[in-house]
Amino acid sequence: MLFLACVLLMLTREMPCLASSQSPSLVAPAGASNQTRNEELEALLTWKSELDSQSRYILSSWNGSNPCSWRGINCDPCGRVVSLDLSDSAIHGTLHYLNFSLLPNLVALKLANNSLFGNIPPSMALLAKLTHLNLSQNGLSGSIPAQLGSLRSLQVLELSYNNFNGPIPNEICSLSNLTGLFLSANKLSGFIPREIGRLKSLNYLLLVNNHITGPIPSSIGNMSSLIMMRLSENQLVGAIPSSIAHLSNLNYLSFRMNKLSGPIPSSISNLSDLNVLHLNRNELSGFLPLEINNLTSLTVLQLDNNNFVGQLPQEICSRQALEHLTAANNRFIGPIPRSLRNCSSLHRVRLQYNLLKGNITDALGVYPYLDYLELSNNELYGELPPTLEECRNLTSLIISNNRISGIIPPQIGNMNQLHRLNLSSNDIVGEIPKDLGKLKSLLELSLDGNYLAGHIPQELGALFDLQKLNIAGNNLSGSIPTELGECSNLLFLNLSGNNLDKSIPVKIGNLQSLQVLDLSKNFLMGEIPGQFAQLHRLEILNLSHNQLLGSIESTFANMVSLTSIDISYNELEGPLPNVSAFRNATIEVVRGNKGLCGVIASLNPCAATMSEGKNKNKKLLLLLIPTLGCLLMLLLVMGTSSIVCRRLRKLEPSSKDGSNENSWAVLNFNGCILYESIIAATKEFDAKYCIGVGGHGSVYKVQLQTGETVAVKKFKEVVEVKISSRKAFEREIHALTEARHRNIIKLHGFCSSSRYSFLVYEFLELGSLKDVLNDEERITAFDWNKRVNVIKGVANALSYMHHDCSPPIAHRDVSSKNILLDEQYEAHVSDFGTAKVLQPYSSNWTSFAGTFGYAAPELAYTMEVKEKCDVYSFGVVTLEVIMGRHPGELISSLAFSASLSSSNSTTSCWPLKQALDQRIAYPNGDMLGQMAFIVKMAFTCLSAKPEHRPSMQQVSQEISAHKSIMIGTSEDIKLEELVDPGCFSY
Numbered sequence: 001m002l003f004l005a006c007v008l009l010m011l012t013r014e015m016p017c018l019a020s021s022q023s024p025s026l027v028a029p030a031g032a033s034n035q036t037r038n039e040e041l042e043a044l045l046t047w048k049s050e051l052d053s054q055s056r057y058i059l060s061s062w063n064g065s066n067p068c069s070w071r072g073i074n075c076d077p078c079g080r081v082v083s084l085d086l087s088d089s090a091i092h093g094t095l096h097y098l099n100f101s102l103l104p105n106l107v108a109l110k111l112a113n114n115s116l117f118g119n120i121p122p123s124m125a126l127l128a129k130l131t132h133l134n135l136s137q138n139g140l141s142g143s144i145p146a147q148l149g150s151l152r153s154l155q156v157l158e159l160s161y162n163n164f165n166g167p168i169p170n171e172i173c174s175l176s177n178l179t180g181l182f183l184s185a186n187k188l189s190g191f192i193p194r195e196i197g198r199l200k201s202l203n204y205l206l207l208v209n210n211h212i213t214g215p216i217p218s219s220i221g222n223m224s225s226l227i228m229m230r231l232s233e234n235q236l237v238g239a240i241p242s243s244i245a246h247l248s249n250l251n252y253l254s255f256r257m258n259k260l261s262g263p264i265p266s267s268i269s270n271l272s273d274l275n276v277l278h279l280n281r282n283e284l285s286g287f288l289p290l291e292i293n294n295l296t297s298l299t300v301l302q303l304d305n306n307n308f309v310g311q312l313p314q315e316i317c318s319r320q321a322l323e324h325l326t327a328a329n330n331r332f333i334g335p336i337p338r339s340l341r342n343c344s345s346l347h348r349v350r351l352q353y354n355l356l357k358g359n360i361t362d363a364l365g366v367y368p369y370l371d372y373l374e375l376s377n378n379e380l381y382g383e384l385p386p387t388l389e390e391c392r393n394l395t396s397l398i399i400s401n402n403r404i405s406g407i408i409p410p411q412i413g414n415m416n417q418l419h420r421l422n423l424s425s426n427d428i429v430g431e432i433p434k435d436l437g438k439l440k441s442l443l444e445l446s447l448d449g450n451y452l453a454g455h456i457p458q459e460l461g462a463l464f465d466l467q468k469l470n471i472a473g474n475n476l477s478g479s480i481p482t483e484l485g486e487c488s489n490l491l492f493l494n495l496s497g498n499n500l501d502k503s504i505p506v507k508i509g510n511l512q513s514l515q516v517l518d519l520s521k522n523f524l525m526g527e528i529p530g531q532f533a534q535l536h537r538l539e540i541l542n543l544s545h546n547q548l549l550g551s552i553e554s555t556f557a558n559m560v561s562l563t564s565i566d567i568s569y570n571e572l573e574g575p576l577p578n579v580s581a582f583r584n585a586t587i588e589v590v591r592g593n594k595g596l597c598g599v600i601a602s603l604n605p606c607a608a609t610m611s612e613g614k615n616k617n618k619k620l621l622l623l624l625i626p627t628l629g630c631l632l633m634l635l636l637v638m639g640t641s642s643i644v645c646r647r648l649r650k651l652e653p654s655s656k657d658g659s660n661e662n663s664w665a666v667l668n669f670n671g672c673i674l675y676e677s678i679i680a681a682t683k684e685f686d687a688k689y690c691i692g693v694g695g696h697g698s699v700y701k702v703q704l705q706t707g708e709t710v711a712v713k714k715f716k717e718v719v720e721v722k723i724s725s726r727k728a729f730e731r732e733i734h735a736l737t738e739a740r741h742r743n744i745i746k747l748h749g750f751c752s753s754s755r756y757s758f759l760v761y762e763f764l765e766l767g768s769l770k771d772v773l774n775d776e777e778r779i780t781a782f783d784w785n786k787r788v789n790v791i792k793g794v795a796n797a798l799s800y801m802h803h804d805c806s807p808p809i810a811h812r813d814v815s816s817k818n819i820l821l822d823e824q825y826e827a828h829v830s831d832f833g834t835a836k837v838l839q840p841y842s843s844n845w846t847s848f849a850g851t852f853g854y855a856a857p858e859l860a861y862t863m864e865v866k867e868k869c870d871v872y873s874f875g876v877v878t879l880e881v882i883m884g885r886h887p888g889e890l891i892s893s894l895a896f897s898a899s900l901s902s903s904n905s906t907t908s909c910w911p912l913k914q915a916l917d918q919r920i921a922y923p924n925g926d927m928l929g930q931m932a933f934i935v936k937m938a939f940t941c942l943s944a945k946p947e948h949r950p951s952m953q954q955v956s957q958e959i960s961a962h963k964s965i966m967i968g969t970s971e972d973i974k975l976e977e978l979v980d981p982g983c984f985s986y
């Protein structure tokens with residue numbers, strides 16, 4: 001009977017206490033003494049009452065007199081509160097009102113992943129029985145109180161992903177039972193306490209991503225229980241202490257991204273269980289100790305970006321365990337390690353930018369799992385072994401800038417996972433094998449700078465995904481195969497410096513994504529195909545040093561994106577088209593032709609036809625106004641300055657100040673007509689044409705009389721710009737209208753009168769990304785492919801504005817509202833830079849002086865920060881696209897403040913599978929992998945520290961190359977790890 005009761009008691013924790021009571025009694029249910037219980041109740045309820053209403057709602061079970069049944073509370077058999085676990089509960093508040101002195105029995109306090117702020121009250125030291133404290137992933141700040149050192153029972157202390165600053169208190173070193181110390185992703189500074197070696201029970205020491213300085217104390221050698229030590233992403237200096245040799249249980253050691261110097265101590269060979277060794281991105285130098293060969297359990301060895309010399313460890317894969325080897329950017333000499341030949345476990349190898357010398361033919365074996373192989377910029381020679389084809393999982397094969405000879409083995413055509421094949425700048429001979437046309441996944445094919453001869457195989461036309469084709473600087477002959485016109489995703493095509501002849505195939509004009517086209521230095525003949533007029537996205541065009549004939553005016557008039565052109569040394573004649581690429585060019589780009597004339601200053605004006613030309617232009621003007629796409633032609637209007645619209649006077653006779661100085665426009669086409677037609681078409685901005693309201697004003701859909709539709713953003717207040725500043729202002733708006741990119745909405749211009757100020761944009765059918773995500777009826781059409789494409793588009797747009805524009809332009813307001821989608825679900829980022837240009841002008845001109853185009857170096861720094869703001873916003877938008885809703889809470893509470901690899905991956909988990917937008921079908925394997933990659937990248941973009949976020953250029957390149965994973969600091973995380981457990985470790 002008594003026994004039964006005991007069992008019952010163990011099962012239900014809310015019965016009277018037997019276990020710890022001295023004289024067990026079933027008669028008087030004493031439980032926790034009423035006093036204890038009341039105190040615990042009071043402590044918890046007081047805390048609750050100081051939380052915000054949402055948190056109180058989450059804790060609505062917290063009422064009544066029995067805390068043991070409340071959410072997150074556990075009691076011991078005596079009914080005493082021993083555990084408070086509200087992890088992942090969206091609690092918002094501080095710890096200040098939690099009276100720890102009233103919770104003396106607490107063993108575990110787990111509040112991870114909430115929105116706690118403020119500091120840790122030193123009174124927490126009163127929790128004398130506490131063994132587990134987890135406050136990670138909050139917004140806590142201040143220093144880590146030294147008083148925590150009196151929590152002598154503490155076994156696990158987790159404070160990662162907060163904003164703690166100051167040093168790690170020495171007192172922590174007296175927590176002799178501590179097994180886990182997790183302080184990653186904070187702002188901790190100062191030295192690692194010298195006495196840290198006293199933590200003899202410690203298994204896990206994670207201090208990743210802080211500002212910790214000073215040397216690694218040699219006392220770490222005393223922490224003989226350590227299994228994982230990660231001190232990466234700090235500012236540690238000095239040598240790696242040789243005492244690490246005593247850490248014989250160590251499995252995972254990361255010192256990456258510090259400023260450690262000196263050689264690797266040879267005693268490292270004692271770490272015989274070591275699986276992971278990250279020493280990359282330091283200032284380490286010298287020869288590798290021979291003993292490193294004894295680390296035969298290594299699966300990951302990262303030595304890249306140091307100053308090592310001498311040979312790579314030859315026996316590093318003697319036990320076939322090695323998966324990742326990176327040693328790039330050092331000064332290693334000698335051959336590729338011989339043990340790599342049979343190292344079938346390899347997944348990823350990066351040895352580029354060294355001085356490796358040796359015959360590649362014997363060095364490479366068969367690697368069934370190999371995903372990425374980069375050996376570029378070394379001195380490797382020999383021929384590519386045909387057995388490469390057996391590396392069936394290889395996605396990137398990059399061996400540029402070596403001395404590889406022989407032919408390209410046709411067997412490479414069987415490597416059907418290959419995304420990037422780059423063999424440029426070698427001594428390769430023979431023909432381009434037509435088998436390469438079988439590489440259906442190929443995104444990049446670079447074979448430039450070799451001795452390839454023969455014809456370009458027409459089979460390459462089957463590479464539908466190809467984005468970059470570079471076969472320049474070879475001895476290729478014959479004509480350009482017309483099939484290349486089928487590679488409709490090509491962004492970059494370079495066939496220059498060969499012996500290609502005949503005329504340029506008309507179909508090249510079909511490559512509408514093309515941004516760079518270089519056909520120079522060949523023997524191409526005939527006219528430039530009129531179809532080139534369709535290359536609206538072309539930015540760089542080089543046709544120089546050929547034998548091309550005829551006139552180019554009409555062909556190039558519509559090349560609105562063109563920024564650089566070279567048509568020198570051909571047999572072209574007639575007027576140059578009035579596009580900015582020519583207007584801004586020097587005579588060099590047209591030199592050596594038959595008779596070109598026009599816009600370039602030092603070129604002969606087209607004398608005979610000048611007035612005729614003007615009239616023609618006027619006619620054209622009238623013709624082109626309906627087609628807003630043909631804007632650049634009309635830039636000559638802008639060539640002068642602003643347009644003070646005479647006809648506007650009639651329209652606004654009652655201008656308040658009586659002058660018309662306020663009526664003006666900056667437009668890529670005839671602003672006067674547009675101003676009037678917009679006013680007319682909207683019946684003076686009648687609400688019924690309004691399609692959206694934002695912070696600065698309203699957006700109208702305007703159907704012009706010509707049938708064209710534009711979007712007009714009318715500002716709430718008239719933008720006033722002093723006459724003296726107007727020129728500069730116009731230059732800025734003009735710069736924005738000239739920023740041409742397929743993923744940036746076209747800004748046609750700006751109009752202002754004393755009554756209205758507005759921007760005129762192209763109109764996109766689907767509206768904003770936010771609208772599309774909220775449209776439940778059509779959400780199924782917005783499938784994963786389209787979503788990935790939207791993310792890519794946004795990345796490309798931001799990368800373009802940050803890195804390809806001079807000066808760089810930051811958006812500052814990237815959100816799903818500002819990303820518009822066209823009918824093909826292609827993303828167009830809107831409002832680029834306008835916030836920046838307009839706000840300062842409308843309020844106070846002086847505050848703006850100097851920041852645009854004349855930025856002082858110190859301002860350049862703030863500019864950089866602004867760009868990193870865009871990177872952050874991009875991370876949010878990316879998660880929003882994948883989750884189907886704004887990730888709001890997730891972000892604020894998780895405070896993903898650092899890269900994935902930089903914290904304790906064993907305790908934190910983000911369920912990717914659940915987070916995916918459930919309204920559309922679950923993605924298939926490939927897509928899921930891509931999703932995992934993109935989410936991981938989004939997380940790095942959300943790093944709290946701007947300097948830890950990747951640049952948009954990195955992001956855009958990585959997404960385009962979608963399999964290679966090098967974002968930020970997370971290069972050693974495998975996709976499988978991310979996807980497989982159905983959750984994200986970060």
Ligand SMILES: *[C@@H]1O[C@H](CO)[C@@H](O)[C@H](O)[C@H]1NC(C)=O
Nearest residue numbers: 028029030031032033034035
């Ligand atoms: C505890 O409080 C309850 C009512 O609040 C009372 O009935 C009971 O007698 C008290 N027990 C002790 C041991 O004070």
Ligand SMILES: *[C@@H]1O[C@H](CO)[C@@H](O)[C@H](O)[C@H]1NC(C)=O
Nearest residue numbers: 129151152153154176177178
């Ligand atoms: C530390 O752990 C040991 C062994 O588990 C235990 O006996 C001891 O009481 C613990 N120390 C403290 C202060 O809790």
